[in-house]
Amino acid sequence: MTPDRDKAARDLLAFYMESGVDAAVAEQPVDRFADLEPTRPAAAPKPAPPARAEALRRPSAMPAAAPAAPLSPDAAVMAAREAAKNAASLDELRAILAGFEGCGLKAHAKQLAFADGNPEGRVMFVGEAPGREEDIEGRPFVGRAGQLLDLMMNAIGLDRTNSYIANIVPWRPPGNRTPTPQETQICLPFTLRQIELADPDILVCLGNPSSQTLLRFTEGITKTRGRWLSFQTGRREIRAIATLHPAYLLRSPIYKRLAWRDFLAIRKALSS
Numbered sequence: 001m002t003p004d005r006d007k008a009a010r011d012l013l014a015f016y017m018e019s020g021v022d023a024a025v026a027e028q029p030v031d032r033f034a035d036l037e038p039t040r041p042a043a044a045p046k047p048a049p050p051a052r053a054e055a056l057r058r059p060s061a062m063p064a065a066a067p068a069a070p071l072s073p074d075a076a077v078m079a080a081r082e083a084a085k086n087a088a089s090l091d092e093l094r095a096i097l098a099g100f101e102g103c104g105l106k107a108h109a110k111q112l113a114f115a116d117g118n119p120e121g122r123v124m125f126v127g128e129a130p131g132r133e134e135d136i137e138g139r140p141f142v143g144r145a146g147q148l149l150d151l152m153m154n155a156i157g158l159d160r161t162n163s164y165i166a167n168i169v170p171w172r173p174p175g176n177r178t179p180t181p182q183e184t185q186i187c188l189p190f191t192l193r194q195i196e197l198a199d200p201d202i203l204v205c206l207g208n209p210s211s212q213t214l215l216r217f218t219e220g221i222t223k224t225r226g227r228w229l230s231f232q233t234g235r236r237e238i239r240a241i242a243t244l245h246p247a248y249l250l251r252s253p254i255y256k257r258l259a260w261r262d263f264l265a266i267r268k269a270l271s272s
Contacts, residue, residue, distance in 0.1 A: 073182045076102035080186050084193040090119050093193055097170060103186045105179070109171035111138045115194065117160040122270060124164040124200035125149070126191065127245060128209040129179050135172035140165050145246040149206075152246065152259065156267035164198050166191065168213050184213055196234035202269055203231050203238060207245030215240060221248075222255070226262050228269075239269060 071079060079102045087093035094114045100106070113130035116139040125141075133143035141149050153159055169179045169187045179187075191214075195203065205211040208221045215231070217224040224242050231240035243262035244255055 070104070071102050073186065076186045077189070080189040084189040087193055087197070090115070090194065090197050093190065093197060097190050100190075103169075103171065103183060105169065105171035105173055105183055108174045110135045112170050113138050113140050113167065113172070114170055115164060115166040116140055116142070117164045118162055119164045119198045121158075121161075121163040122201040123158060123162075123204060123266065124166065124195060124198050124202070125204045125206055126195070126210045126214065127165075127167045127206040129167050129169040130172040131176055132172070140167045140170075141246075144250060148246040148250060152263055155260075156263050156270075164200060166194055168210055179209070184209065188213060192234065195231075199233060199235055201238055202266060203233075203240040204266060205240065205242040207248060210245075211242035215242060217242065221245075222258070225258060226265065228265075241266065241269075 080100065083096050083100055084093065087096050094112070097114065098112050106112075109130070113134045127140060127145075130140055131143050131145070134140050134146075140146070149165075150159065153163060168184055168191050170190070173179050173183070195214075203214070205214050208217075211217045211221060211224055215224075215229055221242060221244060225244060227241065229240045230237050241262060244259045249256050249259055
C-alpha cells in the first residue's frame, strides 16, 4: 500500500470510528442469530390411533372458533341497552354488568364497583367513576372524597343506611383518568336501569360528568348546581339536582359553602 493510500485508509477508519462504526461486516449479509438457536432433538413421532378411535374422540373436524372481535362503540351501546333492560332487580343488574364485555375499562379494573348504601333509600347519589380505593374495595366513594361525602350527608341527616350511592361508570379508568364519552355512553344504559330499579325520590348528580350525562347540562357545574329539575326514572318522574363533587371540594374548599346550600335544599325537599 502506498503512503497516500495508507493515509487515506487511516483517515477513513478514523471517520468510521467517529461515526460510531465499531464492527466490520462482509459484503454479504450474515444471520448471526442462527448460531445462537439451540439445537432441539427431533421429537419421536406419536403412534397414530386407530381410525375408529380417532373418529370417536373427534366427531367433528371443524377448526376451533377464533376469539370474538371487540364490539364497536355503537354495537357496545346497543348490547348494553339490551342487557340492562333484561335485569328485573338490582342484583340481576349487578350480575349482568359483571359479565358484560362491551366496555374496555373492565379489563383494566380490579373489580366492579357497582353501588353502596341502601337501594331503598329516598336519595340516590351518582358520581363519575371509581378511584383507586373504590377499585380495591369494590364500592363507590370510599376514599377521601367518599369520606367528605359521608360528612356532608350526615350534616342533613343522611348516611349509607338510608341513601344509595353509585357512579356513571362502574369500573376504574386506568390512572384515574376521566372516562371517555364512548365509555360513558356504553355504561349509561346500566346506570339508567339502576336508577329505575332503585326508584329514589331525589336524584343527586355529583359533579360535571354526572350532571351533564344524566341531566343533559352543557354548562359547568358552578353554573348548573342548585337547580331542581324533573327526571324520568322509567317508572315515574322524580326531582333531581346537581351539586359539586366532593373531590372538587377537596381541591377547592372555598366552594364548600355552595355545596352546603345544595344539601340544605335536599334536606328541605326531603321534609316537604
